[in-house]
Every structure is written in C-alpha cells, then in structure tokens.
Amino acid sequence: MAKAELSIIDEVESAIRLGSAEKGLETARRVTDLFLSSAGSFDDEQILLFDDVLDRLIGTIELRAIADMGARIALAEISAQLAPIAQAPPSVMRRLANNDEIRIAGPVLQESARLDDGELVQIARSKGEPHLLAVAGRWWLKEIVTDALLARRYPSVSRRIAANPGARVSGAGFAVIVGQAESDPELAVSVGVRVDLPSELRRQLLRSATDAVRTRLLSRAPPHLFEEIQSAIAAVTVGVEREMSGVRDFEGAKRAIANLKGAGQLSEATLFGFATQRRYEETVAALAALSGSTVEVIRPLMQSLREDGLLVPCRAAQLSWETTTAVLESRFATGAMKPADLAKAQGNFVRMTPENARRTLRFWQVRAS
Numbered sequence: 001m002a003k004a005e006l007s008i009i010d011e012v013e014s015a016i017r018l019g020s021a022e023k024g025l026e027t028a029r030r031v032t033d034l035f036l037s038s039a040g041s042f043d044d045e046q047i048l049l050f051d052d053v054l055d056r057l058i059g060t061i062e063l064r065a066i067a068d069m070g071a072r073i074a075l076a077e078i079s080a081q082l083a084p085i086a087q088a089p090p091s092v093m094r095r096l097a098n099n100d101e102i103r104i105a106g107p108v109l110q111e112s113a114r115l116d117d118g119e120l121v122q123i124a125r126s127k128g129e130p131h132l133l134a135v136a137g138r139w140w141l142k143e144i145v146t147d148a149l150l151a152r153r154y155p156s157v158s159r160r161i162a163a164n165p166g167a168r169v170s171g172a173g174f175a176v177i178v179g180q181a182e183s184d185p186e187l188a189v190s191v192g193v194r195v196d197l198p199s200e201l202r203r204q205l206l207r208s209a210t211d212a213v214r215t216r217l218l219s220r221a222p223p224h225l226f227e228e229i230q231s232a233i234a235a236v237t238v239g240v241e242r243e244m245s246g247v248r249d250f251e252g253a254k255r256a257i258a259n260l261k262g263a264g265q266l267s268e269a270t271l272f273g274f275a276t277q278r279r280y281e282e283t284v285a286a287l288a289a290l291s292g293s294t295v296e297v298i299r300p301l302m303q304s305l306r307e308d309g310l311l312v313p314c315r316a317a318q319l320s321w322e323t324t325t326a327v328l329e330s331r332f333a334t335g336a337m338k339p340a341d342l343a344k345a346q347g348n349f350v351r352m353t354p355e356n357a358r359r360t361l362r363f364w365q366v367r368a369s
Contacts, residue, residue, distance in 0.1 A: 036082075
C-alpha cells in the first residue's frame, strides 16, 4: 500500500477515535475517492483493508444520518459511486444495501455485483416496496430471487419483473403475476409478450383479458410471438383450447451467422438487412456475433418492451443509429416505434459510450451464464 494511502488509513483511525461527525464524512469521501481512482488495480488484501475502514466509517455516519440530512446525502453519494464497481468492498456494499433509506440502498440493490442471491432473497423478505422495486430492476435475476420478490404481492414489483427481460421467473412466480394481471392491464401486456410464459398461463391470461388488452398485446407482440398470441386469442374467443407453437429454434440462425462470419461476410449491413426484413432469429444471432455476446443474452433484450437494454449490444457493436432503429423495430411483427419513444431511445444511445456498453455487456454475459 502506498504511503499516501497509509496516511489516509491513519486519518480514518483518527476520525473514528475522535468521533467527529464532520471529520468522518470528509474522510469517508476521501477514502471512497482513493478507492475509485485505482479500484481495478487493488488485490484482495487491499480491497479488504478498504472494506474494513470504510465499513467502520459508514457505521459512524449511519448513526448521524438518522437525524442529519447531510449525512444521508453523503451516504447516498458513496452508494451511487461504489454500486457499479465490480471490486467494491463487499461488507460496505451489504451494509449500504440493507440501509432503510432507499436513496442509500437503491443504487447498490439495482446493480452491485457484490450481492449474492441469498442476500437478495433476504432483502426481498425483510424490506419494503421501494427496496423490492430496486432489486426487481436488476438484470439477470434468478428464479429464487423473483420468487421471493413476488411472494410479497406488490403489484409495482410484479410489473417491474414482468418488464425485465433478464428476470427469470418460475411457473409459480408466473402464476402470481397472471393472477394480478387480471385487474392490471399494464401487467397483462408486459407478461403476455414474454416468451417464457407457460402456454396454459398465457391462455388463462387471454381468457380474462379485455378486448383492449388483447389488442395491445397484438400491437406489442414481437414477431416470434405474434402468431401464437393471435391464434390463442382466436381460440379462447370461440372457446377452443389449442396448444401454442413451440419456442423458436435459433440453432439454424446461429449456424448461418457463424458461416457468414467465417467467410468474412458478416457486417452491419448484413444485420440491417435481417432487421428490416423482420428476420427475427437471424437478427438476434447477428447482433450477438457483432457485439461479442451470445444469443442467450441478446434474446431477452429483444423480447423486452423496454428499449434501454437492447441499446447496450447495439452500442457495443458500434452500430449506426439507422441500424439500431431497424433492430429496435424488428422486435414487432408490424409497424414502427412511436416517434417520442424513438427520440428517447436515441438520446440514451448517444449518451452511452461503446466502452461502457461493452463493459455492461460483459457483466450481463457473466450473470447470464
């Protein structure tokens, strides 16, 4: 550890020993800044040292934060700074995640890689709706976590899980969502277009859905589900039960894209052609190859009603906005995105750097594996 770093460690000990609230806040900010400046270069022993001193400092700040808005703001800032860092001090992240103040806990709950499934389940069982909403927005949630979240029966949490393409949901979890969707049109649309929704539950959903919800489902259905939902609506309308077709097979598309790549013929123009022709499987496989990801990561992003997740592989592949628009609109069987939605997506696309997109995509790849 460098001499300057040891000096700050001594300062931490002094701040804790003297019990000065102002000194504690100042020192916590300095230690956080020092950690962030070289987070990627610290070894496990150094990270644990930072973990120990920051945890102790934050413990003293939390006592003050009960009655001091300034202390709460400082903790929220530290949380937001450390949440995206994969090597963040683990004990500190757990402490922040369990804080009752959602402004403090929220950033960590939404994106920190330091929280494991067991810790997320415990938070889902013990915290309030705002904390559960933050967890529900994480990419790549496993069934054990979504089951715990859905067990609390918050409609807002169910809506967020249904709209999260990276949230894996068990059959029991989907049953909870479909039950709530009978009186929640927004939830009905979000869950109705999920490819992993079991066929029987989709039929149950459509049987109870209003004509307005059925129409919205068809308008938002991606190509790979459009015919299934259309057939199911026709079936339940006349009281006939039919088996919905199986899930799309991507193996052929993977082989075709691999052959194009091997021949040096896979390019942005190739992807643009697939997307404008609404060739869904080829679009997914080509985007996965061009962004350095996999179909397993890209597919749920394509299935989502949200645009922000799909922007990540498009930006990582350094696609033009024209091609990105074609990819976004290829999610739907017909029509185009609303101009307002497209403008919002373009703003997010421009603000995202290719390097940050690639970093996020690598993280998702690890979580999805």
